[in-house]
Amino acid sequence: MSKKRILQFLRAVTARVSTEDAAYVERYLSSAVQPLFFAQSVPDQCHALRAARNAEAIAQTAQDTVDVSLLIRCALLHDVGRKKGDLGTFGKSFAVLFAKFCPALARDYGNGKRSGVLARKMNVFFHHAEMGAAMLSNIGFSQEAEIVRKHHEAPADDDPPELRILRMADEIS
Ligand SMILES: [Fe+2]
Numbered sequence: 265m266s267k268k269r270i271l272q273f274l275r276a277v278t279a280r281v282s283t284e285d286a287a288y289v290e291r292y293l294s295s296a297v298q299p300l301f302f303a304q305s306v307p308d309q310c311h312a313l314r315a316a317r318n319a320e321a322i323a324q325t326a327q328d329t330v331d332v333s334l335l336i337r338c339a340l341l342h343d344v345g346r347k348k349g350d351l352g353t354f355g356k357s358f359a360v361l362f363a364k365f366c367p368a369l370a371r372d373y374g375n376g377k378r379s380g381v382l383a384r385k386m387n388v389f390f391h392h393a394e395m396g397a398a399m400l401s402n403i404g405f406s407q408e409a410e411i412v413r414k415h416h417e418a419p420a421d422d423d424p425p426e427l428r429i430l431r432m433a434d435e436i437s
């Protein structure tokens with residue numbers, strides 16, 4: 265397992281959301297969308313907060329004009345498709361290893377060709393971006409939904425700067 269993955273795992277099992285973090289979420293997310301943020305597991309909430317703060321820092325060095333509020337909202341919400349209980353820290357670590365060492369079989373589990381608990385977990389692992397985007401567009405956050413939908417897709421020339429920065433921030437968070 266890479267050093268980055270081990271660090272992610274250790275952070276996840278020791279994660280806490282501070283009052284300062286909660287205030288940050290309240291500042292950037294309206295009450296309409298906050299329930300989606302807080303429906304995530306605590307380790308995912310902490311990951312999203314790190315992603316938002318890293319995204320803010322990257323935006324300051326960016327050449328293009330960035331809508332920083334949109335970027336922060338997207339960073340806070342990018343993994344909401346993965347709700348608390350869907351895929352815990354151990355489940356996520358398992359899914360990462362499963363997808364790495366048995367990619368074809370892992371995809372079968374994730375794409376509805378199998379049933380059961382493992383199939384449901386792999387489905388969330390592979391499809392949380394689309395799931396989160398659907399949840400966001402259902403409550404009228406269509407601009408955020410478009411960016412969240414693509415956060416694990418390969419970069420494209422017409423990607424908005426907020427999506428490019430979100431990918432970089434996600435990678436290091
Ligand atoms: Fe993600």
Ligand SMILES: [Fe+2]
Binds near residue numbers: 342343434
């Ligand atoms: Fe993420």
